[in-house]
Amino acid sequence: xxxxxxxxxxxxxxxxxxxxxxxxxxxxxxxxxxxxxxxxxxxxxxxxxxxxxxxxxxxxxxxxxxxxxxxxxxxxxxxxxxxxxxxxxxxxxxxxxxxxxxxxxxxxxxxxxxxxxxxxxxxxxxxxxxxxxxxxxxxxxxxxxxxxxxxxxxxxxxxxxxxxxxxxxxxxxxxxxxxxxxxxxxxxxxxxxxxxxxxxxxxxxxxxxxxxxxxxxxxxxxxxxxxxxxxxxxxxxxxxxxxxxxxxxxxxxxxxxxxxxxxxxxxxxxxxxxxxxxxxxxxxxxxxxxxxxxxxxxxxxxxxxxxxxxxxxxxxxxxxxxxxxxxxxxxxxxxxxxxxxxxxxxxxxxxxxxxxxxxxx
Amino acid sequence: xxxxxxxxxxxxxxxxxxxxxxxxxxxxxxxxxxxxxxxxxxxxxxxxxxxxxxxxxxxxxxxxxxxxxxxxxxxxxxxxxxxxxxxxxxxxxxxxxxxxxxxxxxxxxxxxxxxxxxxxxxxxxxxxxxxxxxxxxxxxxxxxxxxxxxxxxxxxxxxxxxxxxxxxxxxxxxxxxxxxxxxxxxxxxxxxxxxxxxxxxxxxxxxxxxxxxxxxxxxxxxxxxxxxxxxxxxxxxxxxxxxxxxxxxxxxxxxxxx
Numbered sequence: 001x002x003x004x005x006x007x008x009x010x011x012x013x014x015x016x017x018x019x020x021x022x023x024x025x026x027x028x029x030x031x032x033x034x035x036x037x038x039x040x041x042x043x044x045x046x047x048x049x050x051x052x053x054x055x056x057x058x059x060x061x062x063x064x065x066x067x068x069x070x071x072x073x074x075x076x077x078x079x080x081x082x083x084x085x086x087x088x089x090x091x092x093x094x095x096x097x098x099x100x101x102x103x104x105x106x107x108x109x110x111x112x113x114x115x116x117x118x119x120x121x122x123x124x125x126x127x128x129x130x131x132x133x134x135x136x137x138x139x140x141x142x143x144x145x146x147x148x149x150x151x152x153x154x155x156x157x158x159x160x161x162x163x164x165x166x167x168x169x170x171x172x173x174x175x176x177x178x179x180x181x182x183x184x185x186x187x188x189x190x191x192x193x194x195x196x197x198x199x200x201x202x203x204x205x206x207x208x209x210x211x212x213x214x215x216x217x218x219x220x221x222x223x224x225x226x227x228x229x230x231x232x233x234x235x236x237x238x239x240x241x242x243x244x245x246x247x248x249x250x251x252x253x254x255x256x257x258x259x260x261x262x263x264x265x266x267x268x269x270x271x272x273x274x275x276x277x278x279x280x281x282x283x284x285x286x287x288x289x290x291x292x293x294x295x296x297x298x299x300x301x302x303x304x305x306x307x308x309x310x311x312x313x314x315x316x317x318x319x320x321x322x323x324x325x326x327x328x329x330x331x332x333x334x335x336x337x338x339x340x341x342x343x344x345x346x347x348x349x350x351x352x353x354x355x356x357x358x359x360x361x
Numbered sequence: 362x363x364x365x366x367x368x369x370x371x372x373x374x375x376x377x378x379x380x381x382x383x384x385x386x387x388x389x390x391x392x393x394x395x396x397x398x399x400x401x402x403x404x405x406x407x408x409x410x411x412x413x414x415x416x417x418x419x420x421x422x423x424x425x426x427x428x429x430x431x432x433x434x435x436x437x438x439x440x441x442x443x444x445x446x447x448x449x450x451x452x453x454x455x456x457x458x459x460x461x462x463x464x465x466x467x468x469x470x471x472x473x474x475x476x477x478x479x480x481x482x483x484x485x486x487x488x489x490x491x492x493x494x495x496x497x498x499x500x501x502x503x504x505x506x507x508x509x510x511x512x513x514x515x516x517x518x519x520x521x522x523x524x525x526x527x528x529x530x531x532x533x534x535x536x537x538x539x540x541x542x543x544x545x546x547x548x549x550x551x552x553x554x555x556x557x558x559x560x561x562x563x564x565x566x567x568x569x570x571x572x573x574x575x576x577x578x579x580x581x582x583x584x585x586x587x588x589x590x591x592x593x594x595x596x597x598x599x600x601x602x603x604x605x606x607x608x609x610x611x612x613x614x615x616x617x618x619x
Contacts, residue, residue, distance in 0.1 A: 024452055052451045057477035061444040064437065064474070068417070068445030071435045074452050094438050193453075204433035204449075206413045206456055215427045217418075217436035 003184045009149040009176040010035035013079060013105055013169070016153035018045045021188040023074035024052040026065035028084060031117045032173040033107035036079040049190055059084040063091030063104070070100035071216040073196045073203030075157055079105035081173075082123050083114060085131075092166055093132030096233065097218025099202075101160035103153065104138070105169045107176035110341030118341025119173035119264055124318035127170045128292040135230050137237050139167040139244070140291040142262040146180035154185075159244055161199070163236045170291060172314065174264040174343065237293070245298065246289035251277065252302050255284030257357055260299070260323050261312040262288050264343065269312050271346035272353065283353065291319070296326035303327040308357050311335045312349055314342075332357075378402045380411065380431045387425055391591025393581030394422055396548040397490060398429055400558045401459070404565055405432065414457040415449050417442040421463035422496040440471020443478035446485045457568050459486040464505040465495045468530040472504075475530065482539030482573035486564040489531065489576065492583040493602060500586035504528040507605055512586070527605070531578045535612040541573035543612035547580045547603070549595045560610075567614065580606050 007015065014036045017025060027037040037055060045051035052069075056062035062078045069076035080088060085106045095102050108123045110116040127140045139159045141152045149171060156167035197205060207213045220226040248266075251273055252258060261269040266287040276283035286302055286309075288295050303309065308331050311320035320335040327333060336352045338344050380402035388394040405414050411432055418426040420439035427434035437445045442460035450458045460467075467475050467489050478485070494512055495501040501514040505527050509518040519527070535543040542564060546557035557579060564575035580602050584594035 024448060026448065052448070054447070054451065056444070057473055060441070061447075061474050061477065064441035064444035065448035067437070067441070068435065068448035069452050071445070072415070072449055072452055076448065076452075090438055091441070098436075204415050204435050205453065206411070206415060207431070207433045208412045213427075213431055214433045215436070216434070217427060219424065219436055 001183060002186065004181050005184055006179055007146060007182050008035050008179050009143070009146045009171060010107060011039045012146050012150040012182050013153060014039035014043070015184065016150040017077060018043065018049060018051060019185050019187050020154045020157060021049065021075065021190040022051055022077060022157070023190055024054075024065070024069045024076040026054050026056050026062040026069070026076065026078050028056050028059045028062050028080065030059075030081045030084045032109055032176050033079050033081045033105070035176070036105065049187070051190070059087040060091065063088035066102045066104075067091055067094055067098070067100065070095060070102045071098070071204050073200030073205065075101075075191075077103035077105065079107065081107045081109045082111050082120070085123065085126070089126070089132035092138065093134050093136060094218050095166040096136035096138070097134060098216050099164040099233070100166065100216065101157070101164055102166045103156045103160060103169065104166060105171065108170065108172040110339075116341045117173060119175075119314060119343060120339075120341055121172060121263060121265060121314035121318070123170065124291065124313070124315055127168050128294070128322070136233060137292050139163065139165060139240060140170050141167070141246070142170050142289060142291050143175055144263050144266045144287065146175065146178060147182050149175060150182050150184070159240070163240065165233075165236055170263070172264050173341070241293040244290065245293050245295045247295035247298050248287040248289060249302065250285040250287065252284035252286055254282055256282040256307050257353065258284040258286050258302065258306060258309050259312050259349065259353070260286045260288070260309055260319070262291060262319065265312050265314055268344050268346055269349060272349040275346055275350050276353070281358075288319070294322045294326065296322070299323065299326040300328065303331050306331050308332045308334070310353050310356060312344060314338055378406060380406050382429055382431050384428045386429055388422065389585045391582065391584045391594065392422075393492070393548045393579060394490060396554060397488065397557070397579050397581070398426065400548070400554070400561050401461070401488065402430060403558065404562045407562075408565060410457050410565070413455065414459070417445050417449070417458070417460040419460070419462040419466040421466050423461055423463060423490065424497065426461055440466050440469070441474055442466070443471065443474040443483070443485070443487065447478050447481070447483045450483055450485050454484070457486070457565060459488060459565070461488045462490070463496070464489070464491045464493065464503045468504040468528050472530070476534070476537070479534045479574045479576065480537045480539045482541075484568055484571050484573060486568060486575045486577070488561070489578040490581050491578055491606060492581045492586070494583045494586040496583045496586050500583070504530070507601060510601075529606070531576065531611060534574075534576055539573045540576055540612060541570070541614055542567050542575040544576070544610045545578040545580060545606060545608050547598070547608055549582065549598060553608075572614070578606070580608065
């Protein structure tokens with residue numbers, strides 16, 4: 001077992017990046033995620049692992065630094081919060097179009113616009129349906145604890161390199177700011193240039209005499225070539241759906257009803273399950289961990305013996321659409337949201353559940 | 362006389378540099394892009410740094426620069442080449458990294474990335490083609506369009522009271538502490554080409570010193586966008602562009618005291 005440390009979710013992301021042997025982090029301050037950059041600057045990984053850490057002039061510059069670094073086959077990442085993630089969308093689209101691995105962390109805050117700095121899940125659509133222009137998806141992980149903030153950094157990079165596609169950790173202001181104990185992993189050494197060239201023969205690192213030049217681009221002016229390129233990218237998303245779906249089932253086996261919730265909402269919903277179970281109500285929780293690929297097949301299987309599901313999320317109804325698609329209208333699905341940085345209480349979720357399914361409070 | 366009687370090694374006075382690919386250039390005849398590409402490639406070849414060089418292509422007429430240059434290249438989003446170059450150089454400090462950008466890319470949409478990369482003193486080379494117009498999209502007004510100059514979005518000439526002033530970004534960048542070498546060149550005559558090549562060579566050599574940005578502006582024509590013949594465009598450039606964008610070194614490295 002590794003060392004245990006008390007950390008904020010944002011600090012856990014930064015520490016995980018150092019320990020995973022990440023090559024570069026490029027960020028820009030925004031609440032509630034600035035501790036990622038602060039933790040990196042305070043710990044000076046550029047003196048230990050050699051990791052590059054740079055505060056960019058904007059979120060736009062930061063994501064394009066990520067593009068440059070990823071084009072060299074390096075493990076590179078950025079983090080931000082909702083308004084900043086909107087600014088990064090062009091760059092994320094380019095990453096997907098150019099088939100580059102990278103990690104983007106979004107510590108979501110209330111919106112739209114400047115919104116506020118409290119937790120929200122209002123960026124679900126943006127994260128899971130593409131976000132920027134063009135036909136693409138990211139591999140999206142939703143942590144619901146500080147430990148998962150730490151652990152998902154490595155998973156996100158593994159999938160980013162497996163698919164040559166950007167990954168996102170979709171967190172929120174609660175998970176980013178809360179402190180919990182975290183089990184810290186051993187230091188993974190950064191890959192050597194030779195290892196990188198072997199792993200990423202496509203990387204632009206300078207053209208040796210024994211290979212063709214490498215080009216990183218997302219430009220295919222011939223529509224038939226572009227269509228082929230989009231089909232290649234589409235195949236990755238289909239493969240993700242087959243091979244890399246993650247989810248958690250809590251008390252679903254004998255459940256008559258379930259809550260569906262991810263991230264910080266899932267923690268609160270779990271308390272609601274406890275309340276219901278104490279009253280003899282067979283309520284379970286289905287927690288999607290990958291929001292893209294969404295665990296549709298798995299949720300469908302669970303739904304076969306259910307009477308209904310309630311999607312609990314900090315948005316006006318985004319994930320609920322994927323829940324409805326997954327269960328194929330076989331059971332009633334309702335949505336219960338809080339908005340703009342306000343979070344649910346377990347009791348109000350329980351009351352909403354009862355009013356929807358058990359004929360009132 | 363048959364053409365094969367002429368094509369003989371002893372008659373060869375000019376040839377395609379080795380680092381040009383076989384792909385025909387997509388630039389208009391008479392445009393300065395092709396010449397500037399050639400100069401960069403000649404410098405890379407002569408310095409023997411092909412395996413250590415990464416180029417960043419812009420959005421603009423040179424968006425397909427990677428089709429013509431037989432080196433590892435990345436294609437950046439519009440204006441963001443200096444951000445890409447920043448990361449590439451910091452992650453691989455021993456490599457040679459250059460951006461190749463037009464005026465819309467470098468001095469309009471990418472102004473923030475340009476200024477901050479230059480101000481941080483990134484150890485990169487930036488090649489800036491200034492033809493006072495958006496060439497690829499069909500001749501719209503650029504940040505560098507001269508007062509009174511006609512473009513498709515200033516059809517009666519640039520009225521600075523309405524459209525604002527042209528931006529002398531190169532002079533601005535020369536004032537920043539992170540630029541080491543800033544020069545303005547042209548490629549429209551053999552003499553200018555020789556000087557421009559020397560400047561580009563300097564700009565690459567200076568990367569070895571780790572002193573900051575080496576910046577080479579190339580004032581160029583856009584005969585298609587300006588709606589002139591190549592010869593007329595060059596003449597117009599000399600008479601109108603050069604007085605506003607005077608050629609020569611703007612910031613030269615101070616010799617370190619022995």
